[in-house]
Amino acid sequence: TFGRAHCRIAAVQNIFAVTLADTFIAHLGRALSSFEEYAALRKKLESRRLAYDAAITKAEKYKGSKKEKDKKDAEDELESARLKYEESADELRESMDGIRDAEVAHQRELRRFLDLETKSVEQHLEALREVQRDWPDIE
Numbered sequence: 001t002f003g004r005a006h007c008r009i010a011a012v013q014n015i016f017a018v019t020l021a022d023t024f025i026a027h028l029g030r031a032l033s034s035f036e037e038y039a040a041l042r043k044k045l046e047s048r049r050l051a052y053d054a055a056i057t058k059a060e061k062y063k064g065s066k067k068e069k070d071k072k073d074a075e076d077e078l079e080s081a082r083l084k085y086e087e088s089a090d091e092l093r094e095s096m097d098g099i100r101d102a103e104v105a106h107q108r109e110l111r112r113f114l115d116l117e118t119k120s121v122e123q124h125l126e127a128l129r130e131v132q133r134d135w136p137d138i139e
Helices: 002-062 068-101 103-134
Strands: none
Touching: 002 068, 002 103, 068 103
16 A cells, blocks of 8 residues: 555656646746846946947037048948947837736736646645555554
């Protein structure tokens, strides 16, 4: 009886571990990737903001310049920096929206994890009760 219950408990634990890895842990991995992508996009946006600020300063420096080529180059650099900054800001907003939109999926996966954990505990308890029922009376 104890051996049978032990095998049952081992099977329950195995099913729990595999299901946990295939569902909740996999979901957490995807969520972590989203957060890492967001962090990388924030760094990229900060870098582009610094480049944009530098381009603004350079354009202001050449604003009153009589050197048309330098002035035009500075204006082109400013426009390019502005576009890159705006592109990065849009990417960051999209990433933030994706994280926010995934909140429902996070809640759903947490609920599935709780259900899996509850089912596993119930199955363990059932196996232990089976051993208890079949245990010989020593008195």
